[in-house]
Amino acid sequence: MTRANVQNEHIAGQLAKVNLAVNVLVKRGLTVTAISIEGHSPPIEIIQGPACREFRQAVSKWINKNGRRQTERVAIVGECQVRWIERN
Numbered sequence: 001m002t003r004a005n006v007q008n009e010h011i012a013g014q015l016a017k018v019n020l021a022v023n024v025l026v027k028r029g030l031t032v033t034a035i036s037i038e039g040h041s042p043p044i045e046i047i048q049g050p051a052c053r054e055f056r057q058a059v060s061k062w063i064n065k066n067g068r069r070q071t072e073r074v075a076i077v078g079e080c081q082v083r084w085i086e087r088n
Contacts, residue, residue, distance in 0.1 A: 011037060018042050021080040028054065041081045048073075048084045055082070 014037035021044055022032055028051035035044050052058070055075035063070050071086040 014038075014042055017079045018044065021078040021082065024077050025051075025082065041076065041079055043081045043083060044077070046082055046084045048087055052084060060086075 018035050018037060021042075022035065025032055025044070025046060028049075030049045030051050031047040033045045033047060036042055046052075052073065052075075055073070055077075058073045058075035061072045061074065063072055073084055073086055075082050
């Protein structure tokens with residue numbers, strides 16, 4: 001197998017992971033705003049919605065953005081990291 005074929009297989013595998021997770025998120029009524037196929041657990045960004053409460057294993061991280069403290073939540077869906085900013 002050539003190097004290009006290995007890379008193509010890797011990309012196809014990552015796309016399959018992301019596609020599965022995006023389908024789950026869409027079925028739950030969530031809006032996907034960005035995806036990446038990089039890393040072991042590809043990151044997907046969403047807009048917070050009521051279905052985010054279903055992610056009981058989500059972890060929180062506090063970040064400062066433009067001088068404001070925000071809570072970023074991360075949950076695993078399929079093999080992807082799903083991230084959103086909590087809004088009050």
